[in-house]
Amino acid sequence: MKAVVYRAFGLAETALGLEELDTPVPDTGEVLVRVAFSGVNPSDCKARAGTRPGVTKPAFEEIVPHSDGAGVIEAVGAGVDPARVGERVWIWNGQWQRAFGTAAEYIALPAAQAVALPEGVSLEVGAVLGIPGLTAAHCVFGAGDVAGKTVLINGGAGTVGYLAVQLAKWGGATVIATGSPRDFDRMRGAGADHVIDYRSATLAADVLAANGGALIDMAVEVEFGINAGMLAEVMAPNARVAIYGSAKDMAPELPFGPMLFKALTLDIVLIYILPDAERAEAIARLHGALADSALEVPVETVFAPEDAARAHEAVEAGGRAGAVLVRF
Structure with a gap:
């Protein structure tokens, strides 16, 4: 699969590269999501740049960045309802304390972190619901x-x-x-x-x-x-x-x-690190507002995977009127 990767802290243009990695296999309790859109947040840029206080080197030898994303479940691991295959989902904590985030064609992660998208909500919007x-x-x-x-x-x-x-x-x-x-x-x-x-x-x-x-x-x-x-x-x-x-x-x-x-x-x-009950409440509020057509989630720019560095630079520049996404 295609994946955006970095192995050392640095500027986006020098640290990030597009590579071929093995497609992950969902473990017990996990789902495999084919990523349509990966959301880029300021925290992703800070993690890649190494500007978080007290952090001197990446936590993993090889990192696929980004915590937010949206796509379609393509396979499930043991213990996950097979009926979830084909489900449109949005992702939270994709790369939080994990090596492989959403900036790839596929991500395998715990089933609870892939939330079913409400009817009529686009995958682009889904990629902004996480952080x-x-x-x-x-x-x-x-x-x-x-x-x-x-x-x-x-x-x-x-x-x-x-x-x-x-x-x-x-x-x-x-x-x-x-x-x-x-x-x-x-x-x-x-x-x-x-x-x-x-x-x-x-x-x-x-x-x-x-x-x-x-x-x-x-x-x-x-x-x-x-x-x-x-x-x-x-x-x-x-x-x-x-x-x-x-x-x-x-x-x-x-x-x-x-x-x-x-x-x-x-x-x-x-x-x-929001506790489960509070996260469930926040998800319910988001879905309720979306169902009532009371929440516009603007997307400003969508980049190709080979332009992931430009996506990071757009987030770092600030002054945006919408989210920045990478399309897979």
């Missing part, structure tokens, strides 16, 4: 329903944020989204009731004004470090902040006093 979709769903619904609440989504135009805006609106929340002015129309189109420039010198006051002066019930946060002070000011007592990123400040100083006396819950989200 971005599950992160957005758990951030929004990780503590239950949001109907009647006000949800602040910082970074509402990013891949996760854009999905979170739609999910929160579908869930019945009033949504305040921050982002660049160039993305205001896009965030409004996703369902944001109010949009605010994330660079505003009066960001906290702007957020409260958008909520009629009332404090915020819940937040979804992409840049916790730089927004910690603002969150301490605008969040309501006992509010939850779902945090999935802090790239601009990975060692923030926190205003602990204000956070303490509001008893804020800082919920740090790492979707790879």
Whole structure:
């Protein structure tokens, strides 16, 4: 089978290559998926580049990257219902703590990690549901329903944020989204009731004004470090902040006093290790929104396998309005 491979950390153009590898055979409890689309996420690029803290060499001698993907089950191992052969599926944790991810014509992995795609949902959309979709769903619904609440989504135009805006609106929340002015129309189109420039010198006051002066019930946060002070000011007592990123400040100083006396819950989200019950709930929320036609999952660019390095570079460049995929 064709597979994108790297054996050492480095730039995408020098580290990634397209090779012929043996097609895997599904073990007990596994399925073999013929991959149609492999999703490329920032975490895949960081893993390939070797920029994760404390990691000095690849965990395996040979790595096929990417955790997300979608395709069709072609074979099953012992203990898996043979009726699953031919099933359209989307994949989560394809390369998490494993050597071989979705950037190949085939992947064998535990059956639970290949989730049946709802009727009418494309394989392209399926390839985005793993990291971005599950992160957005758990951030929004990780503590239950949001109907009647006000949800602040910082970074509402990013891949996760854009999905979170739609999910929160579908869930019945009033949504305040921050982002660049160039993305205001896009965030409004996703369902944001109010949009605010994330660079505003009066960001906290702007957020409260958008909520009629009332404090915020819940937040979804992409840049916790730089927004910690603002969150301490605008969040309501006992509010939850779902945090999935802090790239601009990975060692923030926190205003602990204000956070303490509001008893804020800082919920740090790492979707790879989400417990089974919580993952099942996030999957159900995603599928529910898709069934209600309430979730648009935009794809910006699809690359051929031989152009996988360009796919990584597109993700690293940022400023996208949709996901980046590799088509097999």
